[in-house]
Amino acid sequence: MNEIAQSGEATSEHIGDVVIDVRNLDTHYGARKILDDVSFEVEKGEIFVILGGSGSGKSTLLRHLIGLHIPSSGSIRIFGKETAGIDEEEWQPLRRRMGVLFQGGALFNSLTVGGNVALPLREYTDLPESTIGIQVRLKLGQVGLAGFENLMPDQLSGGMKKRAGLARAIAMDPEVLFFDEPSAGLDPIAGAGLDELILQLRDTFGMTIVVVTHEMESVKRIADRVIMLFQGEAEAVGTLDEVKKVDHPKVQQFFERTPDKGHTDPAEYLEYLTAGGGREF
Amino acid sequence: MTLGRVTIHAVSAIHQAAGLAREVAYWTFIAPWTRERSGIRWESVIHQGVRIGWDAIFIVAVITFFVGMISALQSASLLRQFGQLLLMANAVALSMTRELGPLLTAIIVAGRSGSAFTAEIGSMKMAEEVDALTAMGLNPVHFLMVPRVVAMVIAVPTLTLIADFMGIFGGWLLAVSVVDLGSLQYIRHTIGAIDMGDVMRGLTKSFIFGCLIAMTGCYLGIQAEGGSEGVGRSTTNSVVISIFLIVLANLAFTAFFYMVE
Numbered sequence: 432m433n434e435i436a437q438s439g440e441a442t443s444e445h446i447g448d449v450v451i452d453v454r455n456l457d458t459h460y461g462a463r464k465i466l467d468d469v470s471f472e473v474e475k476g477e478i479f480v481i482l483g484g485s486g487s488g489k490s491t492l493l494r495h496l497i498g499l500h501i502p503s504s505g506s507i508r509i510f511g512k513e514t515a516g517i518d519e520e521e522w523q524p525l526r527r528r529m530g531v532l533f534q535g536g537a538l539f540n541s542l543t544v545g546g547n548v549a550l551p552l553r554e555y556t557d558l559p560e561s562t563i564g565i566q567v568r569l570k571l572g573q574v575g576l577a578g579f580e581n582l583m584p585d586q587l588s589g590g591m592k593k594r595a596g597l598a599r600a601i602a603m604d605p606e607v608l609f610f611d612e613p614s615a616g617l618d619p620i621a622g623a624g625l626d627e628l629i630l631q632l633r634d635t636f637g638m639t640i641v642v643v644t645h646e647m648e649s650v651k652r653i654a655d656r657v658i659m660l661f662q663g664e665a666e667a668v669g670t671l672d673e674v675k676k677v678d679h680p681k682v683q684q685f686f687e688r689t690p691d692k693g694h695t696d697p698a699e700y701l702e703y704l705t706a707g708g709g710r711e712f
Numbered sequence: 713m714t715l716g717r718v719t720i721h722a723v724s725a726i727h728q729a730a731g732l733a734r735e736v737a738y739w740t741f742i743a744p745w746t747r748e749r750s751g752i753r754w755e756s757v758i759h760q761g762v763r764i765g766w767d768a769i770f771i772v773a774v775i776t777f778f779v780g781m782i783s784a785l786q787s788a789s790l791l792r793q794f795g796q797l798l799l800m801a802n803a804v805a806l807s808m809t810r811e812l813g814p815l816l817t818a819i820i821v822a823g824r825s826g827s828a829f830t831a832e833i834g835s836m837k838m839a840e841e842v843d844a845l846t847a848m849g850l851n852p853v854h855f856l857m858v859p860r861v862v863a864m865v866i867a868v869p870t871l872t873l874i875a876d877f878m879g880i881f882g883g884w885l886l887a888v889s890v891v892d893l894g895s896l897q898y899i900r901h902t903i904g905a906i907d908m909g910d911v912m913r914g915l916t917k918s919f920i921f922g923c924l925i926a927m928t929g930c931y932l933g934i935q936a937e938g939g940s941e942g943v944g945r946s947t948t949n950s951v952v953i954s955i956f957l958i959v960l961a962n963l964a965f966t967a968f969f970y971m972v973e
Contacts, residue, residue: 494843
């Protein structure tokens, strides 16, 4: 961890403003380290981006934050409550204050779009159906899908599925919203549209938003602060400009979008190909 | 080495399946009374019941009707040698209610619905829908599995009753049309041969078969890995393992009653 991350830790004094507080998080599958001593905080009302390449551990980190995967060690405090070692029942009150948009939208195919959005309302509230109907139309309107409530999920495009998934995620007016790769698989226009929605949710409702992504264009547009993961280690935490200045080869490589060095020397590559003289095959 | 690994794998799979079964039992029998908003989702049970039971009535009826005819023919050719042709009514009634009705129904349902459980839950897992349920605070066992298991253990015995009836009906039709036995006589013999104990034991068996099919389907679905190919593999396994377990349970059950009697 570098000096920016440490300056980030200084904010822990205003504990009231910290929604998510991660300390010394470690995760390994067998001997393989996935996350190594990761610490950061997410403050209320900010858009916090978890940035990293494939295999950097960013998806695992998200799964820890939303309670789908238990870390090997370390602490995650959400709304001030320690989540390490709590059971599903203790997660319940936290989950109702959180919304998650999964990569493909994760809509339930057996329910209509409206049924999907209504599901958390039907399960957690005693609202009459007419009120739920109003809520559903309201939430779908917010994500730009007004009038789509009676369609089935497989009648929607990829971008629309994500929007519908977002409508479901915000159905219970969560305080924190998690996005897993919001722009993955979307064309630039749909991706940009989703970015605008994320900004709107933060600005209009003051939601705290955590986004996992590797899409630099999107990060530039939405991120208040970012954490840069590389092979499970947090290389930098801070604003995008701060992180960009961090003197770490992998961080620089990520921002400059340069490929890993491969077998670029033809003679060396030929040697690699002929190693073993083909006897083994 | 390989044998050891297979054993470890099998033991851990049984352990996990038992854990899942315990959870299903908790959400079926305990949670509805002890937790808020945890009642069995009857709407979902009915939806599944229609798919498992109602939609299978035709195929179960047709297959067991033919099997009833087959067993009537088989027993006729044997019993004729002893001049006891009328006993074929007993043979059909006994074999259908004790063995063929429950077994055939279970195998048909395993192929139709056990596989569907695996495919549905498996693809929901791949599409992160199962994670989405958990993240919403909705328990996947309560939401996806309990309705399927409950519907299954109601549907399989019900279908078995239909199977018993259709098999006997098939036997009767063959007896009166091909073998030329008197219709009333045959029916009287059949009624005399049907032992309510046999029928009940058959239904108890089919209840157990239903549990096995549903649990295998759900377990392999939730354990599926490796994208759509993995779901396909799990679906095949679901049918194979279900049928294997059905036959194994049948053997255990039959042996148990043989020894008790």
